[in-house]
Amino acid sequence: MKSYIWLQTADGSIQQVEEEAAMFCPMICQEVLQTGMGSSKAYAISLPQRVNPAILGLILDYCRFHQVQGRSNKERKTFDEKFIRMDTKKLCELTSAADSLQLKPLVDLTSRALARIIEGKTPEEIRETFHLPDDLTEEEKLEPLRNITDDPRIRLLNRLYARKRKELKERKKLKDVEVEEEPKDERSVEDLLSFINGADGDTKETRANKNKKKNRRRKDHAKDLSQNANENDKELNPLTSAYHNGNFDNASASQHSMMQNLPAVNFSPKFEFIDGDMDDDLDPAMKEELDREVEDFARRLNSDWPERMQILSLGQDRRLVPISMNSSGSTHMYTSMFFILS
Amino acid sequence: MGDVMGPDLISDLPQSIIESILMKIPIRDAVRTSILSSKWRYKWSSITQLVFDDKCAPFSCDREVVGRSVAKFITRVLFLHQGPIHKFQITNSKLQSCPEIDQWILYLSRNDIKELVMELGDGEFFRIPSSLFNCRKLRRLELSRCELDPPLCFKGFMCLRSLGLHQVLISPDAVESLISKCPLLESLSVSYFDNLALTIRAPNLKHLYLEGEFKDIYLEDAPFLVEISIAMYMTDDIAEHFEQSSNCNFVKFLGGVPNLEKLVGLIYFTKYLSIGIDSVHLPIMYNNLETIELYQVNFEDTKEILVILHLITSSPNLKELQISGSSNIAVAADFPDLDFWEKECLSDTTLNKLKTVKLSEMGGWPHEIEFMKYLLGRSPVLETLNIIPCVFDMENNLRMLMELVKCRRASTQAEVVFYRE
Numbered sequence: 001m002k003s004y005i006w007l008q009t010a011d012g013s014i015q016q017v018e019e020e021a022a023m024f025c026p027m028i029c030q031e032v033l034q035t036g037m038g039s040s041k042a043y044a045i046s047l048p049q050r051v052n053p054a055i056l057g058l059i060l061d062y063c064r065f066h067q068v069q070g071r072s073n074k075e076r077k078t079f080d081e082k083f084i085r086m087d088t089k090k091l092c093e094l095t096s097a098a099d100s101l102q103l104k105p106l107v108d109l110t111s112r113a114l115a116r117i118i119e120g121k122t123p124e125e126i127r128e129t130f131h132l133p134d135d136l137t138e139e140e141k142l143e144p145l146r147n148i149t150d151d152p153r154i155r156l157l158n159r160l161y162a163r164k165r166k167e168l169k170e171r172k173k174l175k176d177v178e179v180e181e182e183p184k185d186e187r188s189v190e191d192l193l194s195f196i197n198g199a200d201g202d203t204k205e206t207r208a209n210k211n212k213k214k215n216r217r218r219k220d221h222a223k224d225l226s227q228n229a230n231e232n233d234k235e236l237n238p239l240t241s242a243y244h245n246g247n248f249d250n251a252s253a254s255q256h257s258m259m260q261n262l263p264a265v266n267f268s269p270k271f272e273f274i275d276g277d278m279d280d281d282l283d284p285a286m287k288e289e290l291d292r293e294v295e296d297f298a299r300r301l302n303s304d305w306p307e308r309m310q311i312l313s314l315g316q317d318r319r320l321v322p323i324s325m326n327s328s329g330s331t332h333m334y335t336s337m338f339f340i341l342s
Numbered sequence: 343m344g345d346v347m348g349p350d351l352i353s354d355l356p357q358s359i360i361e362s363i364l365m366k367i368p369i370r371d372a373v374r375t376s377i378l379s380s381k382w383r384y385k386w387s388s389i390t391q392l393v394f395d396d397k398c399a400p401f402s403c404d405r406e407v408v409g410r411s412v413a414k415f416i417t418r419v420l421f422l423h424q425g426p427i428h429k430f431q432i433t434n435s436k437l438q439s440c441p442e443i444d445q446w447i448l449y450l451s452r453n454d455i456k457e458l459v460m461e462l463g464d465g466e467f468f469r470i471p472s473s474l475f476n477c478r479k480l481r482r483l484e485l486s487r488c489e490l491d492p493p494l495c496f497k498g499f500m501c502l503r504s505l506g507l508h509q510v511l512i513s514p515d516a517v518e519s520l521i522s523k524c525p526l527l528e529s530l531s532v533s534y535f536d537n538l539a540l541t542i543r544a545p546n547l548k549h550l551y552l553e554g555e556f557k558d559i560y561l562e563d564a565p566f567l568v569e570i571s572i573a574m575y576m577t578d579d580i581a582e583h584f585e586q587s588s589n590c591n592f593v594k595f596l597g598g599v600p601n602l603e604k605l606v607g608l609i610y611f612t613k614y615l616s617i618g619i620d621s622v623h624l625p626i627m628y629n630n631l632e633t634i635e636l637y638q639v640n641f642e643d644t645k646e647i648l649v650i651l652h653l654i655t656s657s658p659n660l661k662e663l664q665i666s667g668s669s670n671i672a673v674a675a676d677f678p679d680l681d682f683w684e685k686e687c688l689s690d691t692t693l694n695k696l697k698t699v700k701l702s703e704m705g706g707w708p709h710e711i712e713f714m715k716y717l718l719g720r721s722p723v724l725e726t727l728n729i730i731p732c733v734f735d736m737e738n739n740l741r742m743l744m745e746l747v748k749c750r751r752a753s754t755q756a757e758v759v760f761y762r763e
Contacts, residue, residue, distance in 0.1 A: 092351040099359055111359060114352070115366035123377050130352045132379040162406045169465075 006044035439468035498523025590618030706738030
């Protein structure tokens with residue numbers, strides 16, 4: 001004799017459902033066990049508002065299939081893939097309903113389906129799919145700022161660094177080629193023993209290399225501090241430029257805010273990466289030349305700054321507002337736009 | 343400002359569902375949702391999982407530019423994010439070591455980080471800042487190619503369940519200390535260390551994965567280990583160490599793991615276990631051990647064969663056995679010590695649960711054939727014996743087949759499947 005549970009949806013209609021299927025939903029299960037409701041029509045369990053009869057039908061189909069014990073994972077997966085094929089509207093309703101019934105596996109399934117719908121679409125397409133109102137102003141969406149690397153001088157500087165780094169990497173590659181090799185070694189022990197007293201172990205050499213790298217990094221730290229200070233500040237400026245977006249018209253803002261040195265943001269520069277991999281064997285002449293070029297540029301860029309600072313301070317009447325973790329909707333938050341579209 | 347196309351389908355779903363949807367799409371798409379509508383502006387900013395993989399950077403041939411762009415992106419996302427961050431993962435092959443890493447990890451240490459995965463671009467090493475050791479709620483830590491230097495006063499990660507260190511520069515003492523200071527550690531994966539002698543004290547450890555040039559591995563305190571996978575590489579130093587070692591590695595390694603269910607050993611693992619094996623009386627029984635996989639076993643070395651025999655006779659519930667021979671034995675010894683097998687056949691042990699056996703890289707050498715005969719003669723419920731020869735040499739293979747056809751089988755259902763190239 002099959003037993004049934006009575007469920008009532010928000011619109012007042014009452015249905016009778018097989019017990020095993022209904023009990024698969026944690027919320028219904030809990031109601032039955034805690035309050036004893038659902039055993040007759042008069043005492044039907046009231047389902048949350050988000051569950052309408054049509055959606056309830058779908059949910060029960062899902063429950064009926066999955067509550068059967070003996071099914072293989074493959075069978076379940078195939079069922080899920082077919083089950084999830086429905087229009088977006090129904091999918092959203094189903095997600096909402098499954099959530100209110102605390103049916104986590106179904107919520108996961110529908111969320112994944114919704115994620116697949118959203119992924120890769122442009123904002124316009126997403127808005128159309130889900131009927132979202134396009135109610136942000138153009139300002140709020142914000143034009144993307146000119147990318148900081150568009151400035152020709154900074155680009156040149158980056159190129160120099162890239163060249164220098166590449167140079168160092170070639171040198172290092174030649175030296176460390178043993179380290180990169182797959183260390184798998186299938187020689188028999190007898191063979192190895194015959195080599196042991198001969199060539200010195202590879203491992204010793206590579207370890208020495210790494211130590212050299214570490215030491216060099218520390219030595220160069222002090223030297224590079226002054227030279228690199230300005231470059232790094234520039235790189236970090238995009239963060240701050242965001243704050244000033246709304247106050248200037250975009251053209252001038254992007255130009256000037258890039259160059260502004262921001263006192264409020266405190267970055268302790270650590271330069272391990274820029275010259276950290278300096279190899280002892282780098283050709284000294286080459287090294288000098290590159291160093292000189294880099295210093296030159298740094299100086300030139302520095303000299304421009306005092307003038308730019310002046311222009312900036314004239315136009316600025318808003319101080320930097322620190323971000324607060326739990327605030328919502330204040331103007332400083334609309335910075336999220338500026339990098340999305342870049 | 344848009345025309346009404348119908349009611350908004352999705353924006354009123356509970357925030358937890360929206361967040362779970364946003365965490366299932368690439369982070370760039372998730373952040374882009376902030377321009378969809380006014381309701382969507384900050385929905386993304388409280389997601390608790392931030393994953394920056396190769397999808398998050400625009401495609402470009404210039405690795406430097408892409409690397410910088412990714413670093414900037416990460417900094418911006420962190421700055422705009424609100425609330426706790428439970429999972430933070432960087433596995434981007436273009437990102438290079440940069441000063442911002444220190445700030446990111448500092449920020450994460452203040453935001454309840456639970457899972458941290460850091461793997462930068464190929465060949466890039468970076469230094470882990472000390473703020474990592476303030477991440478009290480850390481449950482999972484995976485680091486690749488970095489320098490790790492725990493402070494002396496570090497008391498350990500009290501919640502850490504899973505630790506993975508790959509090509510990490512850290513002193514051996516610090517590694518051992520780190521492992522032993524994480525009381526809840528269940529899963530440990532350490533790879534590509536040089537010449538490490540590792541002692542593991544992890545009372546809750548269940549899964550162990552080691553790969554690299556290890557001199558010694560001593561499982562001093564890991565009684566709940568369920569799964570072990572070890573790949574031991576060889577160097578001249580290590581070979582010398584093996585020669586001079588007077589330990590009994592079998593006991594040191596497997597003496598304290600009675601709950602073992604699966605054992606996988608690669609490259610020089612059997613060689614490592616074979617040191618000191620002569621003097622061993624089987625230390626314990628492995629009643630839960632159901633799967634054994636040993637690769638690159640040198641069948642010319644009777645000590646290594648002894649390791650296998652010890653293992654299988656100590657595992658009454660062994661179901662699956664996979665052995666792969668060493669394929670670079672060009673010629674077998676002229677007088678193989680077949681007396682060895684006479685001695686072994688004196689014992690009566692049968693492999694009562696053994697069902698599947700797979701032997702690969704078989705050269706058809708005498709010891710290998712004796713081993714096959716040993717298995718066939720003692721496995722009453724054997725169902726399949728797969729043999730994959732390493733070299734399709736008619737002579738050797740023919741010899742192998744002839745011997746197999748001759749030998750006695752304990753199981754009436756045993757199928758011997760011989761694979762041709």
